[in-house]
Amino acid sequence: MHDYLILHGVNLNMFGRRDPAQYGHESLAQINARLEALAAELGVRLDIFQTNHEGEMVERIHAALDDGTRAVVINAGAWTHYSYALMDALAVLHVPVVEVHMSNVHAREAFRHHSVLSSVCAGSIAGFGPLSYELGLRAAHGLAGAAGL
Numbered sequence: 001m002h003d004y005l006i007l008h009g010v011n012l013n014m015f016g017r018r019d020p021a022q023y024g025h026e027s028l029a030q031i032n033a034r035l036e037a038l039a040a041e042l043g044v045r046l047d048i049f050q051t052n053h054e055g056e057m058v059e060r061i062h063a064a065l066d067d068g069t070r071a072v073v074i075n076a077g078a079w080t081h082y083s084y085a086l087m088d089a090l091a092v093l094h095v096p097v098v099e100v101h102m103s104n105v106h107a108r109e110a111f112r113h114h115s116v117l118s119s120v121c122a123g124s125i126a127g128f129g130p131l132s133y134e135l136g137l138r139a140a141h142g143l144a145g146a147a148g149l
Helices: 028-042 054-063 077-081 084-092 131-146
Strands: 004-008 046-050 071-075 097-101 123-126
Touching (some): 004 054, 028 131, 123 131
Parallel strands (some): 004 046, 097 123
16 A cells, blocks of 8 residues: 555656756656655655556556555646546546646646646646655645545
8 A cells, every 4th residue: 555646647757858948857766766755754655657658547546546545646747738538537536636747837838828637636736846746745645634534
């Protein structure tokens, strides 16, 4: 059992190599290490999952219904803007979901300004680079605690 599920979507395995002006120089492995350190500080366990395949992401979200997940932190990448399949999968969960983005999506191209996932998330954090994930984990931890999960 893991307390919190961290979901990284499409192309996020390219952090550190993809558009450093927007996403910085840290790799996904480095971001995950930061999250693991924060989880240890908070006394929780993480399950970290990344995929470039939408169906695999949906399946992992479905699994969270029965695996003891207390909260979810998700950066869906480009799926954020058009994946109704992910939105529907997240809507089935009965735990807090926090959406995160490394870049400030509101200061970028117009298509990035809208998230189809936001309607099923407790909140969104954007624009703080890798710190967005840490803020998201802290928010998920607070929400899960407040919900008695």
